[in-house]
Amino acid sequence: MTDLLAAPSVVPEAAVTVDDGRTRRRLPLGLWFGIAWLVVATFHAYMASRLPWVRGENQRVEGAGRYRIGPSADFWFGSDKLGKDVFARCVYGAKLSITLASVSIVVGLVLGGSLGMIAGYFKGWVDRALAIVIDSLLAFPALVVAALLIGRFDVLQASDIQVAGFGFEWLTRRWSIAIVFSLLSIAPVARIVRAQTLSLSEREYVLAARSLGARTPRILFREILPNLVPAMVSVLFTGIALLLAAEGALAFLGYSIKAPDASWGLMINEARVDIDQYWWATIMPAAMLFMTVLAFNLIGDWVAKRFDIREAAI
Amino acid sequence: MSGFQSASRSSEGTLLEVTDLCTHFRTERGLVRAVDGVTFSIERGKALGIVGESGSGKTVLSRAIMGLLPKRGTVQSGSVRFAGQEILGLSARQMRHLWGREMSMIFQDPMSSLNPLMKVGRQITEPLKIHLDMPRDDARQTAERLLKDVRIPEAARRLNQYPHELSGGMRQRVMIAIALACGPTLLFADEPTTALDVTVQAQILDLIGEQRRDRNMSVILVTHDLGVVAGHTDEIAVMYAGRLVEKASTRELFANMKMPYTKSLLRSIPKIDEPSHTRLMTIPGRPPDLVNPPKGCRFAPRCAYARDRCHVEDPPLVAAEQPDHVYACWYPVGSPEFEERDAEILTQSVSIGATVGVET
Amino acid sequence: MRYVLQRLFQFLIVFVIVTFVVMVFTRIGSRDPVRDLAGGAVGEAQIEEVRQDYPYLDKPLVQQYVYWLGDFVTGDLGRSYLQSQEGIDMFKQRLPATLFIAFWAIVIGLLLAVPIGVYSAYRRDGPFDRIASVSSFGVISMPPVVVGVALLYLVVVRFGYFPTVGASNYVAPWDSPIGHFKNFFVPALTLGLGLGSVWSRFLRADMNLTLQSDFIMLAKAKGVSPGRVLWVHALRASVLSLVTSVALQTSALIGGAVISETFFGPKGIGERLVFAIQGNDILIIQAITAVLVVGVVIANLLVDLLYAVIDPRIRHMRQLG
Numbered sequence: 001m002t003d004l005l006a007a008p009s010v011v012p013e014a015a016v017t018v019d020d021g022r023t024r025r026r027l028p029l030g031l032w033f034g035i036a037w038l039v040v041a042t043f044h045a046y047m048a049s050r051l052p053w054v055r056g057e058n059q060r061v062e063g064a065g066r067y068r069i070g071p072s073a074d075f076w077f078g079s080d081k082l083g084k085d086v087f088a089r090c091v092y093g094a095k096l097s098i099t100l101a102s103v104s105i106v107v108g109l110v111l112g113g114s115l116g117m118i119a120g121y122f123k124g125w126v127d128r129a130l131a132i133v134i135d136s137l138l139a140f141p142a143l144v145v146a147a148l149l150i151g152r153f154d155v156l157q158a159s160d161i162q163v164a165g166f167g168f169e170w171l172t173r174r175w176s177i178a179i180v181f182s183l184l185s186i187a188p189v190a191r192i193v194r195a196q197t198l199s200l201s202e203r204e205y206v207l208a209a210r211s212l213g214a215r216t217p218r219i220l221f222r223e224i225l226p227n228l229v230p231a232m233v234s235v236l237f238t239g240i241a242l243l244l245a246a247e248g249a250l251a252f253l254g255y256s257i258k259a260p261d262a263s264w265g266l267m268i269n270e271a272r273v274d275i276d277q278y279w280w281a282t283i284m285p286a287a288m289l290f291m292t293v294l295a296f297n298l299i300g301d302w303v304a305k306r307f308d309i310r311e312a313a314i
Numbered sequence: 315m316s317g318f319q320s321a322s323r324s325s326e327g328t329l330l331e332v333t334d335l336c337t338h339f340r341t342e343r344g345l346v347r348a349v350d351g352v353t354f355s356i357e358r359g360k361a362l363g364i365v366g367e368s369g370s371g372k373t374v375l376s377r378a379i380m381g382l383l384p385k386r387g388t389v390q391s392g393s394v395r396f397a398g399q400e401i402l403g404l405s406a407r408q409m410r411h412l413w414g415r416e417m418s419m420i421f422q423d424p425m426s427s428l429n430p431l432m433k434v435g436r437q438i439t440e441p442l443k444i445h446l447d448m449p450r451d452d453a454r455q456t457a458e459r460l461l462k463d464v465r466i467p468e469a470a471r472r473l474n475q476y477p478h479e480l481s482g483g484m485r486q487r488v489m490i491a492i493a494l495a496c497g498p499t500l501l502f503a504d505e506p507t508t509a510l511d512v513t514v515q516a517q518i519l520d521l522i523g524e525q526r527r528d529r530n531m532s533v534i535l536v537t538h539d540l541g542v543v544a545g546h547t548d549e550i551a552v553m554y555a556g557r558l559v560e561k562a563s564t565r566e567l568f569a570n571m572k573m574p575y576t577k578s579l580l581r582s583i584p585k586i587d588e589p590s591h592t593r594l595m596t597i598p599g600r601p602p603d604l605v606n607p608p609k610g611c612r613f614a615p616r617c618a619y620a621r622d623r624c625h626v627e628d629p630p631l632v633a634a635e636q637p638d639h640v641y642a643c644w645y646p647v648g649s650p651e652f653e654e655r656d657a658e659i660l661t662q663s664v665s666i667g668a669t670v671g672v673e674t
Numbered sequence: 675m676r677y678v679l680q681r682l683f684q685f686l687i688v689f690v691i692v693t694f695v696v697m698v699f700t701r702i703g704s705r706d707p708v709r710d711l712a713g714g715a716v717g718e719a720q721i722e723e724v725r726q727d728y729p730y731l732d733k734p735l736v737q738q739y740v741y742w743l744g745d746f747v748t749g750d751l752g753r754s755y756l757q758s759q760e761g762i763d764m765f766k767q768r769l770p771a772t773l774f775i776a777f778w779a780i781v782i783g784l785l786l787a788v789p790i791g792v793y794s795a796y797r798r799d800g801p802f803d804r805i806a807s808v809s810s811f812g813v814i815s816m817p818p819v820v821v822g823v824a825l826l827y828l829v830v831v832r833f834g835y836f837p838t839v840g841a842s843n844y845v846a847p848w849d850s851p852i853g854h855f856k857n858f859f860v861p862a863l864t865l866g867l868g869l870g871s872v873w874s875r876f877l878r879a880d881m882n883l884t885l886q887s888d889f890i891m892l893a894k895a896k897g898v899s900p901g902r903v904l905w906v907h908a909l910r911a912s913v914l915s916l917v918t919s920v921a922l923q924t925s926a927l928i929g930g931a932v933i934s935e936t937f938f939g940p941k942g943i944g945e946r947l948v949f950a951i952q953g954n955d956i957l958i959i960q961a962i963t964a965v966l967v968v969g970v971v972i973a974n975l976l977v978d979l980l981y982a983v984i985d986p987r988i989r990h991m992r993q994l995g
Contacts, residue, residue: 030811132684136691138922141966143929148699148951148959155954156703168703245817249933252819253948268819275827286820294815301811382895406900414897426888431910431985441896476986492896 027302034298041292045095048088055088058260067278078280080271086281089262090288096174096263098292101243104178108185108239109232116190117228120197121220127194134194137187143249146184150176150255173257177250181243189235196231196309200224230307237300241293248289264289329500329532330379331355335392335402337371337378344605345389348374350556352392356549358499361526361533363543363564365579366553369601372536375553376502379534380419381409396500414441418493422505424485428477435473438492445496460491464521483514487521494525500532501525507542519546540579544568549638552576555602555612558631562639572634572646574619611644619645619655677992681978685971689964693746694739696963700956707731707738710954713756724755728957742957746964752957754950761961764946769965771844772942774854775861775931780920782866783873787916790870791877792904795885795912803878810871818930822864822937829860836860837939844940861934868930869923873916880912887911913984921977924970 048054055061061075065083069075077086119130153176156168200206206223214222244264250256251265259266264285271281303309337349349371356362366372377383379394381401394402396417401409421427429437438460439453448456454473461469464487477485486506493501503522507515523546526533535543543550544564551561552573560573571577578597599616602608608615614624621644629642645651704710708731712724725731730741745752751761790810794803816824830836836856845853884890885908893907932944939945943962950958982989 132687132691135684136688136695138925139688139692139967139970140695141925141928141932141963141970143932144947144951144963144966145696145699147948148696149702151951151954152699152702152704154703159703159705161703161705241815245815248817248819249929252933253936254952265819268823272823275823282823286823290816290820293817294812297811297815380895382891410897410899412897413895419892419895421888421892423888427892429889429893429907429911430987432907440893440898444897444899476990478987478990489892492892 030298031302034295034302037291037295038299041094041295042098044091045098048091048095051091054091055085057089057092057262058084059088060084067274067281070278071280071284077284078278080267080281081274086267086284089267090264090285093262093264093267093285094288094292096257096261097244097247097265097289098240100174100177100181100247101240104181104243105185105236105239107178107182108189109236111182112186112189113193113228113232115186116193116195117197117220117224119190120194121201121216121224123198130190130194134187134190137184138191140184142184143246143253146180146246146250147253147255149180150250153179173255177247177256181246184246185239185243189232189239192231192235192309193228196228197224200227230303231309234300234303234307234309237296237303239300241296241300244289244293244296326358328355329358329397330534331393331395332379333393333395335375335378335394336390337374337383338389340387340389341605346604347556347607348604349378350607352553352556352558354551354558354561356500356532356534358532359526359530360549361523361535361547363535363537363547363550364553365537365540365543365550367538367601369555369604370553371556371604372538372553373504376419376504376534376536380413380417380502381406382413382419411445414493414498415445415496416498417500417502418496418498419502419504420486420489420493420506423509424482424489425477425509427489428485430477432476433473434475434477434480434488438473438488438495441492441495456495457491460495461488463494463525464488464491465517466491482510483517486510486514486518490518490521490525494529494531497529498531500534503533503535505537506535508537508539515542522546539583540576541583552579555607556604557612557642558640559613559643560639560641562634562636562641566636566639570634570636570639572639572641572648573643574617574645574647574652575613577647578618611642618659619652621645621651678975678979681975685975689967689971690743692967693743693960693964697739697742697956697960698735700954700959701735704954707956711755711956713953713955720755727753742960746961751961754955754958756950756953756955761958764958765943765961765965768844768941768943768946770846770942771940772931772935772944774847774858775865775934775940775942776927778858778862779865779869779927779930782862783869786866786870787873787877788909790874791916792881792909794874794878795881795908796900796904798882798885806874807878810874813867813871814875816868818864818868818933819937821867822933825860825864826937844942857940861938861940864934864938865927865930869927872923873919876915876919877912880915881908884908884912910984914981917977917980917984921974924973928966928969 044051044054060083061079062083065079066081067079068083069079071078075085075087077090080086080089115130115134119127119134150173153168153171154173157171159168161168201224206219209219209223247256247263248265248268251263251269256265257263259270267285268282268289271278271285275282332355333353335349335352336347339346339348352371352375354362364372364375374383378390381404383390390402392402393400396412401412428434435454435457438457439448439450442448442453442456443450457473458469461472466472466484466487472480472484472488477488480488486509490506501522506522507518510518519542522533522535525531533547535547537543547564549561549563550567552559552575554575560567560571560576562570567576568580571580575597582596597616602612602615608625610623610625610627611617611620611629614620617624623644627644629644631640631642633640634646700710701707708725708728709721711728711731712721730738733741742752749762751765753760754764757764790806794806797803813821836859845857847854890903890908893903898907928944931942932948935942935945936948943965947959947962949955950962982992
C-alpha cells in the first residue's frame with residue numbers, strides 16, 4: 001500500500017526515483033526487436049528473387065505435394081498442399097502485404113492528414129462539417145464495406161463498363177485492396193491529426209507567428225506540419241500493422257488476392273482445414289503475420305510514447 | 315491502536331517530538347538530502363510555522379512526519395514520536411489508524427485535492443464512517459455541523475454538491491472540515507492559502523486558528539510566506555536546504571531575528587507602511603543542490619553577509635539570549651560583522667533592480 | 675436535453691451519408707440492379723416480378739435512395755429473393771445471435787480489462803504489470819483470424835466440449851443456459867480477448883495518471899484503505915479512455931463478429947451479410963449495413979451520455995452549453 005502514491009510532486013524536482021537500475025535513456029527491448037524484424041523481413045521481401053535460399057513463389061517441387069515435407073533443412077517452413085515452399089511463399093507474401101499496406105497508409109496519411117489538419121486548424125464550421133465526414137467514415141463497418149467494395153470491383157473489372165472512355169480491366173484484386181485500404185485509412189488518420197492540430201494551434205509559437213502577420217498556408221506548413229510528423233510516423237507504423245491484420249481478415253472472407261499469388265491471409269486460410277495434421281502450412285504464415293504486426297505495433301507505439309502523443313498510443 | 319487515542323487525548327504536554335529527522339531520496343543523480351537533520355517539538359494546542367523557499371524541504375518534512383512518503387527509494391533516520399510513541403518507519407497499515415483520526419493534513423490546491431467526482435458530503439462522511447464507525451445518518455449530521463463550523467453557508471445544500479460547484483475559498487473550508495472530522499490532535503496545513511485570493515487567505519487562517527483553540531489542536535503551518543505565519547503561530551521554524559536554520563517563538567523571531575536569511579525573507583515582503591514604489595529586496599541565486607550541498611553554511615553562496623568562515627565551516631545551532639531561540643550562523647544579525655556589511659548593502663539597494671523576492 | 679438532440683441530429687446526418695454511400699457501392703459495376711436483386715441467372719418472368727415489386731430500381735440514384743429510406747423508416751427492411759425471405763424475418767432469426775456475440779465479447783473484455791488494468795497500475799512496474807503489458811500487446815497484434823485459429827486449436831479441438839468450426843448454433847439463454855454457453859463462449863472469447871487487451875492498457879494508463887493526483891493523496895491521508903482508494907476513488911476517475919475506446923471499437927467489433935460468426939458458426943447477421951455480398955443481394959446488404967450503422971451510432975451516443983454520468987463536471991458543462 002505504501003507505494004500506492006508515487007507522490008512525485010512531493011519529491012524535489014531534481015529527484016527521479018528510479019531504483020530498478022535502469023536509466024531512462026536506454027531504448028526498450030521491444031523496439032530493437034521490432035526494428036530487427038522489420039529489417040530482416042523487408043530485406044527478404046524486396047530482394048527475394050535474388051536470394052538463393054528463397055525458391056520461386058509458385059515453384060512446385062517434385063514429391064513435396066500434399067504437405068509431404070515438414071519444416072526441415074531444405075524446406076524451412078515445410079511444403080504446402082501443392083508442393084510449394086511455404087517459406088518462399090511467406091517471403092513473397094511479405095512483399096505483397098507490406099507493399100499494399102504501406103502504400104495505402106501513405107495515401108491515407110496524405111488525404112486524412114490534410115483533412116485533419118484543416119479541421120483542427122480552422123475549427124468553426126469547417127471543423128464541424130469535416131467532423132461529420134470523419135464520423136461518417138468511421139461509422140462504416142470497415143471489414144464489411146471493404147468486402148462489399150472489393151466484390152463490386154471484381155464485377156466491375158469483369159464487365160465491359162467504361163467511364164469517360166476508360167475501362168476497368170486494370171482493377172485487379174491488388175488495386176482493389178489498395179484503393180479500399182486507402183479509403184479506410186483516411187478517417188482514423190484524420191481523427192488523430194485533428195486532435196494533434198487542435199492542441200498545437202493553441203501553442204504560443206503559432207500565435208506568435210500569426211501576430212507577426214504570417215499567412216495561413218505558411219503557418220500550416222512551417223509551424224504545424226513539422227510538429228505533426230511524430231504523430232504521423234506513429235500512425236504510419238500502427239496503421240500498417242492494422243492493415244496487415246485486415247488483409248488476413250479479408251482473405252478469410254475470400255476477398256483478398258487470389259491464388260496462385262501468395263499472401264499470408266490466403267495461405268492461412270487455404271491450409272486451415274488441414275491444421276491438425278499439417279500444422280506448418282497454417283501456423284508459419286500466421287506466425288509471420290503475427291510477428292510483423294507486432295513489430296510494426298512496437299515501433300508505432302514507441303514513437304507515440306516517445307513524443308507523448310496519447311491518442312495514438314496503443 | 316487504541317493506545318494512541320488515550321495517550322494523545324491528554325490535553326497538555328508535548329504532542330509531537332521530532333529528533334534529528336533525515337529523509338533522503340535515492341535518485342539517478344545520487345542521494346537527495348531533502349531533510350537533513352531536523353529537530354523540534356510541539357505541544358498540544360500550539361501552532362508552529364515552518365517557513366522556507368521551495369526546495370527547502372518543508373513539504374517533504376511534513377509528509378515525512380505523517381508518513382506519507384513512498385517507501386521505494388526513501389531512506390529515513392531519526393525519530394518521530396507522536397503522543398509518546400515512535401511512528402517513524404511504521405507501515406502504512408499501522409499509520410492508517412492515525413491518518414485522518416489523530417493527525418490530518420490539508421493541502422495547497424483545494425481544486426485538485428478534492429475528488430472531483432464525489433459529492434462533498436460523501437468526502438466528509440468517509441473518514442467518519444471509517445474511523446468512528448458512524449452510521450450514515452449520524453455521519454451526515456456531523457458533516458453538516460462541520461460545514462457550519464467552517465463557516466460555509468447553506469451547509470445542507472452544499473453536502474450534495476460537487477467540488478467544482480464551490481468557490482476556491484469554500485473548497486479550502488471543505489478540506490478543513492474533512493481534516494477536522496474525527497477530531498485530530500495534530501493538523502498539518504501545507505501552504506493552505508497559496509492557491510487562494512488574498513482576501514480569502516486571512517479568513518482561512520483565522521478559521522484554522524479558531525478551530526485550533528476550540529479543539530485544543532496542534533497546528534503545523536507550512537508555508538513560504540512569513541506574512542502568513544506572523545499572526546497565526548506561537549513558534550516559527552525557518553528551513554533552508556533541508557535544515558532548520560532558526561527557530562524561535564513568533565514574537566521573539568520578529569523582534570530579534572538572528573539569521574541573515576530570515577532577515578532577507580522578511581525584507582522581501584512588501585509592507586504597507588513603506589513608501590510606494592519602494593523596491594523589494596530579493597535573495598539572488600537559487601537553493602543549493604541537495605545531492606551535493608556546498609561545504610560550510612548552506613546559505614553562504616547566496617548570503618550577502620557571508621565571510622570566509624561561512625564557506626568553510628558549517629555553523630551549528632546555538633541558543634540566543636532567549637533560551638528557546640536557536641539559530642545557526644557565524645555572523646548573525648546584531649554582530650559587528652553583520653552591521654558593517656549591512657550598512658554597505660542598504661545604500662546600494664536603491665539602485666538594485668528587483669522582482670518579487672521569495673519564490674512560490 | 676438540448677445536448678442529446680444535437681447529437682441525435684448529427685448522427686442522423688451520418689446515418690444518411692453512410693447508408694447512401696453503401697447503396698451506391700452496391701450499384702457499382704451493376705448493369706441492372708433488378709437483375710442482381712432477382713438473383714442473377716433467373717428467368718425473365720421472375721425478373722419482371724421483381725421489377726413490379728421494386729419499380730424504383732431503374733431510377734436515378736438519389737431517388738432510389740429516397741425510396742429505400744422511406745421503406746426503411748416505416749419498417750420495411752427489404753427482401754431477399756435469393757433466400758426467399760423477408761428482411762424482417764431474417765433479422766428476427768439472426769439478429770439475436772450477433773447481439774449476443776457482441777454482448778458477451780464486451781462482457782468478457784471488461785471482466786478482463788478492469789482487474790488487470792487496476793492491478794497493473796497498483797503494482798506499477800511490478801512483475802504482474804510487465805507480464806500483463808507484454809501479453810496484452812501480443813494479443814492486440816493478433817488479428818481475430820489468428821486468435822480464432824489459435825483458440826480453435828487449443829481449446830475446441832483439445833477439449834472437445836465446444837462445437838467445432840461451423841457447427842455452432844444459436845441457442846437462446848432462456849432455452850438452455852448451458853447450450854448457450856457452449857455455442858457462444860468461444861466466438862465471444864475470440865473477440866473479448868482483443869477488446870480486453872486494448873481496454874486494460876487504457877485503464878492502466880489512466881489509472882497511473884490518476885494515482886498521482888492530489889486527491890488520491892488526500893484520500894490516503896484521510897486513512898482510507900488502499901482497496902477503497904483504488905476502487906472507489908481512483909477507478910471512476912480513470913475510465914475515460916476506456917469508455918472512449920468502447921465507442922471507437924464498435925466498428926471493429928462488428929468486423930470481428932462477422933469473422934467470428936463465419937468461423938465458428940452461430941448464424942447471425944454478420945454471416946448473412948457475407949453471403950449477401952457474395953450474391954449482391956442488394957436490399958439485404960443495405961438493410962444490414964443500415965442496422966449496423968444504427969448500432970454504431972447508438973453505441974457512440976450511449977458512450978457520450980456515459981461521460982456525463984461518470985463526470986459531474988461534464989454534466990454541468992453540457993447543461994450550461
